[in-house]
Amino acid sequence: MLVNGTRMLQLAKRGHYAVGQFNINNLEWTKAVLLTAEKMKAPVILGVSMGAGKYMGGYKVVAAMVRALDESLGITVPVCLHLDHGNYDAAKACIEAGFTSIMFDGSALDLEENLKKTEELVAYAHDKGVSIEAEVGSIGGTEDGITADGEVADPLVCKRMVETGIDFLAAGIGNIHGIYPANWTGLHFDALDAINKATNNIPLVLHGGTGIPDDQIVHAIKEGVSKINVNTDCQLVFAQATIDYCAAGKAAPTGENKEKGYDPRKLLKPGYEAICAKVEEKIKLFGSDGKAC
Numbered sequence: 145m146l147v148n149g150t151r152m153l154q155l156a157k158r159g160h161y162a163v164g165q166f167n168i169n170n171l172e173w174t175k176a177v178l179l180t181a182e183k184m185k186a187p188v189i190l191g192v193s194m195g196a197g198k199y200m201g202g203y204k205v206v207a208a209m210v211r212a213l214d215e216s217l218g219i220t221v222p223v224c225l226h227l228d229h230g231n232y233d234a235a236k237a238c239i240e241a242g243f244t245s246i247m248f249d250g251s252a253l254d255l256e257e258n259l260k261k262t263e264e265l266v267a268y269a270h271d272k273g274v275s276i277e278a279e280v281g282s283i284g285g286t287e288d289g290i291t292a293d294g295e296v297a298d299p300l301v302c303k304r305m306v307e308t309g310i311d312f313l314a315a316g317i318g319n320i321h322g323i324y325p326a327n328w329t330g331l332h333f334d335a336l337d338a339i340n341k342a343t344n345n346i347p348l349v350l351h352g353g354t355g356i357p358d359d360q361i362v363h364a365i366k367e368g369v370s371k372i373n374v375n376t377d378c379q380l381v382f383a384q385a386t387i388d389y390c391a392a393g394k395a396a397p398t399g400e401n402k403e404k405g406y407d408p409r410k411l412l413k414p415g416y417e418a419i420c421a422k423v424e425e426k427i428k429l430f431g432s433d434g435k436a437c
């Protein structure tokens with residue numbers, strides 16, 4: 145069942161759990177996330193970056209694939225198809241293509257420009273029943289070739305962003321995309337508390353979910369985080385499982401390979417299963433298992 149993200153995240157905020165956003169890259173990724181969410185009876189968000197959208201053949205292809213899989217796999221849990229870190233044009237293109245949610249990332253723009261563009265997109269998205277996330281205080285690290293320094297967002301700026309009418313807010317609190325450096329000092333809970341108080345109970349989004357210690361994740365959910373984005377973690381386990389499979393000689397491209405382990409359906413299976421296990425682990429940690437309704 146494809147839905148926008150508004151209700152599922154408001155319920156998460158009230159229920160003190162978080163919904164996982166798992167970024168997808170291809171058919172295997174999408175199936176793994178959908179079937180695991182269904183198994184766990186968890187609402188779920190499929191994140192699509194601009195780069196991944198292009199890789200999969202365009203936003204229309206992604207929307208058609210997700211809708212068709214949702215139906216043919218008999219998925220009953222709420223599924224939100226969400227653009228991750230989109231620019232203005234991508235946000236509009238995804239709304240037109242049938243996404244149910246968008247993130248407009250104007251964090252690299254001048255603040256007034258970010259607020260103005262967000263406000264325009266709020267009207268455009270809400271007119272079509274699409275939910276919208278915006279960002280204040282850029283998330284550090286590198287994702288899809290875009291690198292930014294981590295910032296801690298100013299609660300007053302967050303308040304202004306919420307006044308544009310957005311449905312959920314990504315506010316930097318020291319989180320970064322990708323693997324955290326050894327000298328990372330952790331999430332800024334004092335900032336999270338101030339942002340939560342300044343933003344009138346709007347669901348808050350924690351980007352860079354990979355590598356944050358479990359106790360900090362649990363603490364962040366307690367302090368008002370209702371959506372947690374995970375991308376690199378699934379990439380890491382997919383890569384490792386595929387490497388192990390190949391290192392064991394199972395994909396050997398020779399006639400001696402009677403199992404035909406080079407068949408892509410076999411070659412990609414360990415990685416697929418590793419994503420399922422990682423998504424299950426995260427859903428349990430976030431507390432969203434059994435929360436589909």
Ligand code: 13P
Nearest residue numbers: 322351352354373375376
């Ligand atoms: P990670 O790749 O660090 O898990 O971050 C994902 C993310 O925040 C997507 O927006």
